[in-house]
Amino acid sequence: MTEQPGPRDTGSTGTTGSTGTTGTTIVLGHVVTPASQTSSQTPGPTHLDIPDGAVAYAGGTIQAVGAADDVRASYPDAAIVDEGDRLIVPGFVDAHVHFPQVDMIASPGLELLDWLENYTFPTEARFADAAHADATADFFTDQLIANGVTTACVYSTVHPESVEALFRRALENNLRIISGKVCMDRNAPEALLDTPDSAVADSVDLLERWHQVGRLEYAITPRFAPTSSDAQLAALGEMATAYPDVLIQTHLAENTGEIAWVGDLFPDAVDYTDVYDRAGLVRRRSVFGHAVHLSERELTRLAAAEASIAHCPTSNFFLGSGMFSLARAQELSGLRIGLGSDVGAGTSLSPLVTLNEAYKVSRMLGTPMDVPALLRLATLGGAEALGVDATVGSLEPGKDADLVVLDAHADANSAVLKRRADNAVNTGELLFALMILGDERAVTRTVVAGDG
Ligand SMILES: [Zn+2]
CATH class of the missing domain: 3.20.20.140 (Metal-dependent hydrolases)
Known part of the structure; x- marks a missing residue:
C-alpha cells in the first residue's frame, strides 16, 4: 500500500512543516519584506529592503535574513541558490x-x-x-x-x-x-x-x-x-x-x-x-x-x-x-x-x-x-x-520558509513590464511596476516551507 498524506484517523502523523531537509539553503537576491514590530519600546523598521540580501533556511524554517555576506559567513556549508538581482518577498x-x-x-x-x-x-x-x-x-x-x-x-x-x-x-x-x-x-x-x-x-x-x-x-x-x-x-x-x-x-x-x-x-x-x-x-x-x-x-x-x-x-x-x-x-x-x-x-x-x-x-x-x-x-x-503572523507573512528568523522570487524580466512577462523595470530608479518603483503590470508570469519560484 502506498502511504498517502491524510487526516488523523488514517494513522498518518501529518507533516511538521518540514521538508525533511537537514542542511541549510541560502537564497541570494534582493530581499524585500515587511517586518514584525517585536517591541513597542524599541520599534524596529517595518519594511526591509536589502539589495544584496539572503535568506537562509533549514527544515522548513527561516534561520537568517540579512546582507548576503553576513548570512553566508554564518552558514559556510549551506547550499546556495543565486537569484541574482531578482526580488525575494514573503509567500x-x-x-x-x-x-x-x-x-x-x-x-x-x-x-x-x-x-x-x-x-x-x-x-x-x-x-x-x-x-x-x-x-x-x-x-x-x-x-x-x-x-x-x-x-x-x-x-x-x-x-x-x-x-x-x-x-x-x-x-x-x-x-x-x-x-x-x-x-x-x-x-x-x-x-x-x-x-x-x-x-x-x-x-x-x-x-x-x-x-x-x-x-x-x-x-x-x-x-x-x-x-x-x-x-x-x-x-x-x-x-x-x-x-x-x-x-x-x-x-x-x-x-x-x-x-x-x-x-x-x-x-x-x-x-x-x-x-x-x-x-x-x-x-x-x-x-x-x-x-x-x-x-x-x-x-x-x-x-x-x-x-x-x-x-x-x-x-x-x-x-x-x-x-x-x-x-x-x-x-x-x-x-x-x-x-x-x-x-x-x-x-x-x-x-x-x-x-x-x-x-x-x-x-x-x-x-x-x-x-x-x-x-x-x-x-x-x-x-x-x-492570526497566523507568528509563523508566516514576513521573512524573519523562526518563521516558516515561505518565499517568492519575483522577476520583472522573466521571459513570459510583457515587454512593457520589462521596459518599465529597466527604468525603475529604486526598489519601490520596481515593486510597484510588478504590482501594476505583473501577474503570475513574474513569479519564477515559490518556496513552500523550504521546498521549491
Ligand atoms: Zn467570497
Whole structure:
C-alpha cells in the first residue's frame, strides 16, 4: 500500500512543516519584506529592503535574513541558490478565496445575489462528486503555488468531500491552508442545503480529523447571513465557543441589496454585524470578507472584538459592490486587514493583480497606499488578519520558509513590464511596476516551507 498524506484517523502523523531537509539553503537576491514590530519600546523598521540580501533556511524554517555576506559567513556549508538581482518577498497570503469557483471566474453581467444564483450555486453543486472535487483541488493548489500564494483562507462548498479534497492536496503540497465546509440551510438550491445540526456535525468531524494536521487549519464557515437561519448561526456560534481558537470566516456588508435583505431577514438585529455578533461569531480570528459598507459602530465593534477584514478589491469592482476604504477602517479602529482574491467574483488568483486593484481603490478614495503598505497587505497584513503572523507573512528568523522570487524580466512577462523595470530608479518603483503590470508570469519560484 502506498502511504498517502491524510487526516488523523488514517494513522498518518501529518507533516511538521518540514521538508525533511537537514542542511541549510541560502537564497541570494534582493530581499524585500515587511517586518514584525517585536517591541513597542524599541520599534524596529517595518519594511526591509536589502539589495544584496539572503535568506537562509533549514527544515522548513527561516534561520537568517540579512546582507548576503553576513548570512553566508554564518552558514559556510549551506547550499546556495543565486537569484541574482531578482526580488525575494514573503509567500503571499490570500485571506479570502473560494476554491470551487475557479470554474466560473469571469462570469459576466450580474450583481452579487443574481450572480450567486446563476453561477455560484450550479458550480458548487458539482462538488457532490468527489472526483470533481479532487480534480479542482489539484488545479487550485497548483495555481496558488504558481501565483506565489503559500497561505490561503479558503471557502469550500457545503459538501464535506470538498474540504477533504482540498486538505488532502494542500497537505501533499505543504501549503498553509485554512478552510471549512460552507454552511447554508436556506435561500439556496435544495441540493446545497444542510441543517443546523448537520452543519455542526460535519464541521466538527472535519475539524477533529484535519485541524492542525501539518499546516492545515479548520475554519467555521457560514457562507453569509442570508443563507443561514438564526438557528444555524446560533449552532455555529455554540461550536465556536467550544473551539475558542478556531478561525471563523464569512461575508459581511458586500453589497447594498444584500444588506437590505439581511435587514428583512433579521429585523431584530441592530445591523448586519450584529447578526453575527448575537450568534457569538464576532471575535478574534473572525475574518469578514468585503465589509465594504459598514457603519462606524460596526467597524468599532469589529475592532473591539479583535476581528479582521479581508479586502477583496477585484471582486468589489467586478460585481460593482463598492469600494472598501482601508484607510477609514484603520483610522477608526486599527482593524487587522488582509488581501483577498475572492475568486471567482475576483478576477485573478494573482496577489500582484489584486494589489493593482487595491491601489486603485485607495487612489479613488483619496488615500493612496504606498508600496510598503501594499506589500504588507498581501503578506504580513493578511497573516495578522488570519492570526497566523507568528509563523508566516514576513521573512524573519523562526518563521516558516515561505518565499517568492519575483522577476520583472522573466521571459513570459510583457515587454512593457520589462521596459518599465529597466527604468525603475529604486526598489519601490520596481515593486510597484510588478504590482501594476505583473501577474503570475513574474513569479519564477515559490518556496513552500523550504521546498521549491
Ligand atoms: Zn467570497
